[in-house]
Amino acid sequence: xxxxxxxxxxxxxxxxxxxxxxxxxxxxxxxxxxxxxxxxxxxxxxxxxxxxxxxxxxxxxxxxxxxxxxxxxxxxxxxxxxxxxxxxxxxxxxxxxxxxxxxxxxxxxxxxxxxxxxxxxxxxxxxxxxxxxxxxxxxxxxxxxxxxxxxxxxxxxxxxxxxxxxxxxxxxxxxxxxxxxxxxxxxxxxxxxxxxxxxxxxxxxxxxxxxxxxxxxxxxxxxxxxxxxxxxxxxxxxxxxxxxxxxxxxxxxxxxxxxxxxxxxxxxxxxxxxxxxxxxxxxxxxxxxxxxxxxxxxxxxxxxxxxxxxxxxxxxxxxxxxxxxxxxxxxxxxxxxxxxxxxxxxxxxxxxxxxxxxxxxxxxxxxxxxxxxxxxxxxxxxxxxxxxxxxxxxxxxxxxxxxxxxxxxxxxxxxxxxxxxxxxxxxxxxx
Amino acid sequence: xxxxxxxxxxxxxxxxxxxxxxxxxxxxxxxxxxxxxxxxxxxxxxxxxxxxxxxxxxxxxxxxxxxxxxxxxxxxxxxxxxxxxxxxxxxxxxxxxxxxxxxxxxxxxxxxxxxxxxxxxxxxxxxxxxxxxxxxxxxxxxxxxxxxxxxxxxxxxxxxxxxxxxxxxxxxxxxxxxxxxxxxxxxxxxxxxxxxxxxxxxxxxxxxxxxxxxxxxxxxxxxxx
Numbered sequence: 301x302x303x304x305x306x307x308x309x310x311x312x313x314x315x316x317x318x319x320x321x322x323x324x325x326x327x328x329x330x331x332x333x334x335x336x337x338x339x340x341x342x343x344x345x346x347x348x349x350x351x352x353x354x355x356x357x358x359x360x361x362x363x364x365x366x367x368x369x370x371x372x373x374x375x376x377x378x379x380x381x382x383x384x385x386x387x388x389x390x391x392x393x394x395x396x397x398x399x400x401x402x403x404x405x406x407x408x409x410x411x412x413x414x415x416x417x418x419x420x421x422x423x424x425x426x427x428x429x430x431x432x433x434x435x436x437x438x439x440x441x442x443x444x445x446x447x448x449x450x451x452x453x454x455x456x457x458x459x460x461x462x463x464x465x466x467x468x469x470x471x472x473x474x475x476x477x478x479x480x481x482x483x484x485x486x487x488x489x490x491x492x493x494x495x496x497x498x499x500x501x502x503x504x505x506x507x508x509x510x511x512x513x514x515x516x517x518x519x520x521x522x523x524x525x526x527x528x529x530x531x532x533x534x535x536x537x538x539x540x541x542x543x544x545x546x547x548x549x550x551x552x553x554x555x556x557x558x559x560x561x562x563x564x565x566x567x568x569x570x571x572x573x574x575x576x577x578x579x580x581x582x583x584x585x586x587x588x589x590x591x592x593x594x595x596x597x598x599x600x601x602x603x604x605x606x607x608x609x610x611x612x613x614x615x616x617x618x619x620x621x622x623x624x625x626x627x628x629x630x631x632x633x634x635x636x637x638x639x640x641x642x643x644x645x646x647x648x649x650x651x652x653x654x655x656x657x658x659x660x661x662x663x664x665x666x667x668x669x670x671x672x673x674x675x676x677x678x679x680x681x682x683x684x685x686x687x688x689x690x691x692x693x694x695x696x697x698x699x700x701x702x703x704x705x706x707x708x709x710x711x712x713x714x715x716x717x718x719x720x721x722x723x724x725x726x727x728x729x730x731x
Numbered sequence: 732x733x734x735x736x737x738x739x740x741x742x743x744x745x746x747x748x749x750x751x752x753x754x755x756x757x758x759x760x761x762x763x764x765x766x767x768x769x770x771x772x773x774x775x776x777x778x779x780x781x782x783x784x785x786x787x788x789x790x791x792x793x794x795x796x797x798x799x800x801x802x803x804x805x806x807x808x809x810x811x812x813x814x815x816x817x818x819x820x821x822x823x824x825x826x827x828x829x830x831x832x833x834x835x836x837x838x839x840x841x842x843x844x845x846x847x848x849x850x851x852x853x854x855x856x857x858x859x860x861x862x863x864x865x866x867x868x869x870x871x872x873x874x875x876x877x878x879x880x881x882x883x884x885x886x887x888x889x890x891x892x893x894x895x896x897x898x899x900x901x902x903x904x905x906x907x908x909x910x911x912x913x914x915x916x917x918x919x920x921x922x923x924x925x926x927x928x929x930x931x932x933x934x935x936x937x938x939x940x941x942x943x944x945x946x947x948x949x950x951x952x953x954x955x956x
Contacts, residue, residue, distance in 0.1 A: 559947060570831070603922060636919075
């Protein structure tokens with residue numbers, strides 16, 4: 301492709317160059333020759349074809365027009381009239397029938413084109429016209445032609461470079477894409493070796509695109525791995541329990557226990573589905589204005605007996621009204637999950653602090669517990685599906701509570717962050 | 732009570748039908764939307780169980796048609812969809828309750844019985860609820876047990892009211908959360924249990940005889956004592 305493009309451009313440049321040179325050479329004398337021919341025709345057609353009449357015409361013309369010069373001579377070549385005398389020695393043939401000579405004028409050397417006409421009586425006339433301007437413009441034309449040729453050459457080289465560059469870039473992008481298709485290896489990236497051009501920009505965008513896909517694929521794989529791993533244990537347990545029923549008669553209690561296990565597994569699936577649905581749900585549908593303060597009061601009321609039972613003190617600082625757009629059931633779920641965690645991890649006798657406050661134009665919710673807290677290196681990980689920190693390994697729970705909390709927060713365009721409460725954990729949600 | 736099940740999945744249909752019959756109810760079934768709608772328009776039911784996705788006529792379309800023709804029978808929507816907005820959509824269309832598959836049969840039973848009970852004219856206009864020696868005056872907001880006044884907080888009052896309204900029927904934990912707290916969510920721990928045990932303590936129900944626990948399901952206040 302690059303080669304074909306360059307060849308076409310070269311051909312176009314050659315044609316243009318040839319046309320320019322040829323046009324200049326052919327035409328530049330034509331007008332001068334025509335003007336000389338007119339003079340000759342006028343002289344030949346003079347009414348009284350006498351040397352005196354011719355001399356008079358010549359004198360008048362020469363006085364009138366500085367660019368024309370004449371020489372009138374008799375059949376033996378002796379001078380009769382006109383300024384050309386003697387006949388210049390260096391007469392050169394310019395084109396067919398036209399001669400060229402240099403003339404030493406007062407202002408310097410001038411160049412003339414001339415034609416010789418022989419009358420019937422054998423006398424001759426030389427008609428010459430100054431062609432300095434013509435020669436100058438001919439030179440200019442030649443100069444520009446060469447310049448254009450060089451420019452064209454430049455264009456050809458640059459275009460060859462560009463097309464070679466573009467094509468090789470595109471080929472490289474295609475090759476990388478093909479490699480990804482062939483190997484399924486999403487970690488490959490398109491090489492970028494310059495900064496300024498559009499194709500490098502395209503490559504950068506495509507690399508970003510690949511990275512996003514890789515992250516998504518990675519998290520999808522991680523989720524499916526953890527599902528496979530974390531659900532295998534309870535399922536294996538369930539299988540074992542069913543196996544023990546073989547042969548004997550199952551008591552209602554035993555069946556209830558097995559059903560409870562099955563329900564727990566189902567509820568884990570339910571939670572995973574819910575998180576997935578939240579992550580792809582559109583935010584606009586069925587969202588109304590809800591009062592976070594009101595929801596928080598309800599959650600507090602629901603969980604207070606649970607805290608009291610564990611002798612955990614609840615203290616709260618909740619603003620009167622905090623209206624956000626959202627789904628009250630989901631927000632309740634979010635806060636309930638955080639309460640649940642806080643109560644679960646707080647030792648008896650400690651306290652949980654709630655705060656709902658306005659900061660600038662954001663609403664900030666904080667819940668701090670008196671538990672062991674989460675070390676910095678685990679703060680990101682606890683939001684992953686089924687992730688259990690060291691301190692929570694032996695507490696009951698599905699390992700999905702914070703994943704769901706995060707999904708709900710993000711569905712509402714809120715950020716959820718973990719901070720240190722010294723001791724304990726502070727979960728901060730910025731709406 | 733008499734129920735109609737409109738469900739295309741034969742396995743779920745027979746499972747629900749058998750369960751409801753074992754619980755002493757009369758059951759009609761329909762495997763597709765048109766038959767179901769036809770039955771629902773002709774017969775008088777205490778509650779309808781309608782699957783959301785049906786061949787022929789969609790579940791939500793049936794509900795819309797029934798409500799449009801003035802039929803206000805209680806409707807429980809069954810759905811395999813667990814999307815954020817599906818529940819809201821189902822309730823807005825005119826459904827009274829919503830249950831996501833897979834579900835425990837006892838949850839479905841408790842919910843359809845509650846729907847059927849709500850429709851019965853006896854339960855509607857009483858201001859005094861009673862069970863054994865417990866008496867609840869909804870207007871005066873007073874609770875007495877053996878004549879002795881018991882002070883309850885507002886939420887405890889509503890909890891007891893809900894249990895008494897469905898006296899003789901199982902009330903599941905999620906039903907209590909939805910009916911008393913007005914939120915639909917999945918509690919990770921059984922927070923409700925703590926509230927029930929508080930209520931029992933206040934009512935002097937030390938041996939759990941008044942409010943009985945149904946293992947793995949919920950609570951019940953028995954009809955006759």
